Amino acid sequence: RRGEMAKSTQLIDNEVFRAYATYTAIVLLKMMLMSLITAYFRITRKAFVNPEDTGAFGKGESAKKYLRTDPDVERARRGHLNDLENIVPFVGIGLLYALSGPELSTALLHFRIFTGARIFHTFAYLLPLPQPGRGLSWAVAYSVTISMAYKVLKTAWLL
Amino acid sequence: RRGEMAKSTQLIDNEVFRAYATYTAIVLLKMMLMSLITAYFRITRKAFVNPEDTGAFGKGESAKKYLRTDPDVERARRGHLNDLENIVPFVGIGLLYALSGPELSTALLHFRIFTGARIFHTFAYLLPLPQPGRGLSWAVAYSVTISMAYKVLKTAWLL
């Protein structure tokens, strides 16, 4: 029983894996924050999609006018979907990369650039910043994931 | 070769990891069920988005009328997207949490509340139940993921 528990914690004792865990938790929490931002815009802009969500703002016909789209709500939703499209590959490929035995400094470089670029991307999307700010931050994070995938495929290749 | 196989199964021998595997499989299967529910509504409501999908219901001009949106289809799709937005962080953060050495009872509490809340959320979305049923079940599952992320960051922190 003791040996089993020791085994279970060994991954988290590895420094590269600890770095992966830290940055993955940060980018997933950042992605989750998009839900709160969307909810904030839905409530302040009074723009809902489900009839049952408008109850606090009126009943019957008077509530129907809140079933509408709002540019800020849609912008936050697009930022959220873009996170899903880009953070899911980072989490999946990053795990395999962390287990492929990279140098700690190289791994940290990948994780830090990805995380910084995605946080910048969120600001660029929500403010919004003029292009190519958002486009470049998207491309930087995308390239980091490609670089990790290359290391994974080089190390693990078994087709 | 023997030692290698023993190593490969050790994670799955750990009780917290087994619990994580069980609940992750359940919530991912539940998320996959949303595809079948959307397909069911598309077929019974005859509401499609791709022209090539309407072939069974008519040809040419007569098929075009099935290229439309339907409230039940859209509701199922929103439930599916909400699952993606919330179950992806659970799967990613939950894996790191399971490897961070929590007590089995604490881990089970997290996994059970999350899974129960997300199953309730699906019923609340599809029926639909009056608010705040859906909102509360969303918030409960969200809080469980935050709690696991806190444990991961406390254990693994390496920035």
Added chain:
Amino acid sequence: RRGEMAKSTQLIDNEVFRAYATYTAIVLLKMMLMSLITAYFRITRKAFVNPEDTGAFGKGESAKKYLRTDPDVERARRGHLNDLENIVPFVGIGLLYALSGPELSTALLHFRIFTGARIFHTFAYLLPLPQPGRGLSWAVAYSVTISMAYKVLKTAWLL
């Protein structure tokens, strides 16, 4: 310190895990490719959703006409979302499956069929191929994931 690093690479030394890593990297890269395909259609069809993205094509009123939807852009986006809905469960359940001690040949069969079916699905969606091509490839990949989930639940079950 040396022993720690040896431990960190043991998963990647396991053949089933190497196969999982290879196919997961491939399907996630394929999913990421959908972003580039969407961007390609947005630029060639001049169909954007964010006002700040139209700058290269005109200013003020003349740029507004590029804020529109385009059938090819929407088709690529639906293919991307379908990937998220199906590749996320594969990555999550596949990891647990790879750790549940399957035979290498059985695991390879699962990973190869899933990957082949999802690559076919993308072609079927984008060309598009007549149905039931896309529907069948979706169902094949879906069934592979269900089969892996069954093995995971049978091996790990701890509720």
